[in-house]
Amino acid sequence: MAAKELSDGIFEVQKSGKRFIGTKNAVPGSAVYGERLVEAEGDEYRIWDARRSKLAAMVLKKMTIPIKRDSHVLYLGAASGTTVSHVSDIVTDGLVYAVEFSPRTMRELIQLCDTRPNIIPILADANHPASYAHIVEQVDVVFQDVAQPNQAQIASVNCGQFLKNEGHLLLSIKARSIDTVANPAKVFKEEVKKLEKEFDTKFQIIKKQDLAPFHEDHLGLIAQMVLR
Amino acid sequence: MAAKELSDGIFEVQKSGKRFIGTKNAVPGSAVYGERLVEAEGDEYRIWDARRSKLAAMVLKKMTIPIKRDSHVLYLGAASGTTVSHVSDIVTDGLVYAVEFSPRTMRELIQLCDTRPNIIPILADANHPASYAHIVEQVDVVFQDVAQPNQAQIASVNCGQFLKNEGHLLLSIKARSIDTVANPAKVFKEEVKKLEKEFDTKFQIIKKQDLAPFHEDHLGLIAQMVLR
């Protein structure tokens, strides 16, 4: 059994002839959402399923994840914390501000926070960053995975408010949330154009990648903010 | 409310601006399978839903049904008797031999027979006409609606055994039962060719009609036996 670090805190693990990606478990012995735990070279890893996480899909699609061990991350669309828990594993010396809109979902996220010291749960609407600006500091990375029609705009206002200069935006664009009937490729193109030109913030796109077959009609995007 | 007889015992009924087909209820006041009952000119009709009956679909597809008031009909694939009950309405001076293979389904068919004097229920496999040749006489019409791969063959052996010379075969061919993956049009063509050439019985095809949209991938066929 061997583990190879692909980028800070993200590992490729081999087991029974198969390859997985995973993160080193910050709370050894316990799984968060039923994921498998495997031992490799004395450490325990939580297997990270790309079909359940856009971020894991980005890793498998060979996108270089700019999250460092000490990053402070603003996570928009935290849901019940499946992916947040892996980010929490990665930023052992950092912090995750996890924003989620639904109280029902937040209930589960909070139970996750109870077991991990580096997640700050925030029950708020990502459309209104002013409503959590009294809590969230300036961060190194904004990760966004929300199912709303104005995804590019939400990313822009949040990065404008919270992202450090030259910080990174990690964005998962869900075509169906923006337009249920249009061609996904066209939707992606328009959203990327908006990000580059339409708002006060300006981004340089580092990499774009369709997330199929892990997630249908989803685009993964990594960008650096060059101006706000 | 008006009723127009399209062919023996099959009526077009108008109600609230809509047109239906139906048969005159042989047991007034009671529905067989939840179908609607309507009054027209002093008679009660049972509305006949083409989506639930291949024979009704043939009527709506303008195929002339050769069943007469005094016909003796061999019905293969009687199921729980939805369509059989309408045929029983039509042949007021005739008889329906209703063959069904499944004991579970036959249970319901028998309860229908209990209420109607002109249905003879037969629990048997239509592949083996010899097993019911001691019960079934020579008939005017064979109607067949079975979901088996050798539909043309079943029709041929039964007509050979039971159909009077120049009697009629009414056949519903279900493409998916013959070949789950092939193109339905091709399946229909081959089955019809078999009927015309391959067996001892010879048929002259009177009319063929795709039964969509009432039944997808079903062909309705009316033929006359010219030789056995």
Added chain:
Amino acid sequence: MKIITWYGVLTLEDNVVVDCELFNKDVEELAEGLLQRNVAGAHPPEAGFDIRAPAISFYFVEDDREYDSLLRDVSIRAGKLRISRTNTPDMRIIQAVEALGDIDDAANALSERLSEWYGLHFPELGFSSEQLARFVKEHGARSNIPVDDAMFEKASSSMGAELPPADEELVKQFASNICDMYDNRHSIEESILRNMEEIAPNLTNIAGPLIGARLISMTGGLERLSQLPSSTVQVMGASRALFKHLRSRAPSPKHGLIFNHPLIKNSPWWQRGKIARALAAKISLACRTDVYSGELSPAIKVGLEKKVNSIKSSNPKPPARE
């Protein structure tokens, strides 16, 4: 200029923090503050403002480590407080009405199974659903049916197979379980009725308690429902038809959940579209009245009845067809 943060109110001059009025360093108080603090004249931090530095320079916390851990505790506490407070009566109605739907599905599936199972023994019975379950629970095997029961004759001449005693016990237990589900359903329905009359008297008066509760459940709450345009209310629950409409330009669905309302169900087909529109409009009005006044306003129902009567009298006959 004053700006507000989770730990205190900062005074800025030329973008430099010159003063800080710190809050009490108490998790409970800070958490309550996160939820409702409102300081006159103070604004949220502007874009790019670093809220962490002043917390340390004004000695609210000793270092980054304490900042992190205190903010975490406060946020978790605030989240828990908000959650315990968002559980309004709507939420319980939503769970109850969803439970009703789940019980219906389960009771239907199990009744159908009972019908197959008991049908081996007594296929002629012809009962289904609750009536079947009560019958099987009471009598068990055919042979126990008393002479004065209407089913006695059918039972005596049944074509069904024998039912051995062990299987009879099993089937009776199964039937009794289904009966309990119908009882349970009944209690839940009554409770929904009581609660709906209390929290949404007008919606209940117009839509009926069950359709009203389902509309609330579908939107996630009475307040959100009251904010929806009535054209949306009209098609709610018709999601499959709506989706098909969007995808394939099929005709737009005329009515969803409210299609089950007796006013629509009992009308001829050519009046239904218009009645649905009128009903949806009054439902929206009823919801807004429930949210803003909470008092029953009988005028809404009177208005609806008037409107429906006028639709009925101006459309007595089906439209002509080509």
Added chain:
Amino acid sequence: MKIITWYGVLTLEDNVVVDCELFNKDVEELAEGLLQRNVAGAHPPEAGFDIRAPAISFYFVEDDREYDSLLRDVSIRAGKLRISRTNTPDMRIIQAVEALGDIDDAANALSERLSEWYGLHFPELGFSSEQLARFVKEHGARSNIPVDDAMFEKASSSMGAELPPADEELVKQFASNICDMYDNRHSIEESILRNMEEIAPNLTNIAGPLIGARLISMTGGLERLSQLPSSTVQVMGASRALFKHLRSRAPSPKHGLIFNHPLIKNSPWWQRGKIARALAAKISLACRTDVYSGELSPAIKVGLEKKVNSIKSSNPKPPARE
């Protein structure tokens, strides 16, 4: 030449009926005759032979009308007799195992609903399914949980909302209903076990009572199951995968229902295909033995274990990947 009909045996010479040995004109006897009569040397009527005419000319019936009505009565009676006799023990096992599946689906759906509903009140509990239902049935609201219960601490610091007494009653009734379903499930499972050991001891020994019963249910009976090739047994219950395979040339499914067998479930993935093949072969053998002898033959299981051990020892490692 003699030919047999429902009313008697006809003697034909040169295609002319010269004699008829009539049966007793009794509905019950004629119906029994339809099911099992076998007359030495008599054949079914040939193609085109008119069986109606001799019945009248030999005075079995008076006219066509009597022919029709007697044949109808006899056929209905024969049908009823056959139906009451096809209800073999298999049929009851099939209904029981299908009921089990239906209860599982229903109990799962209702438990999930209970989890949402009770979760408003006590989200930290972390129980599900039967454990949750038993807990709610026993305790009801958080405040009733005794100090010595493991959940006492979680309950005291819960972020859940209050549960008014009326709602508590409702939730408890709902939970109790779910508990009854689990009890019911247990009784049915035990009955299947008993019946399976009786009617199919070998199948039960190889596949286990539940998988065995499901295989019987899927084919419609033990005898039909025993006639299937073992390659079919291997993929039974994988219909979705099988259908996909046929439609889109996707890889053929390796194992269906028998995938749940511990021998396969507890083996590493690269041995599963081979073990499934071996297991399916022994299941077929077991079914045939059950149908033809009905006696338990321990040799089948010994053979299976041998085969599985040989598969395991010749495939200790996963195949290399490119």
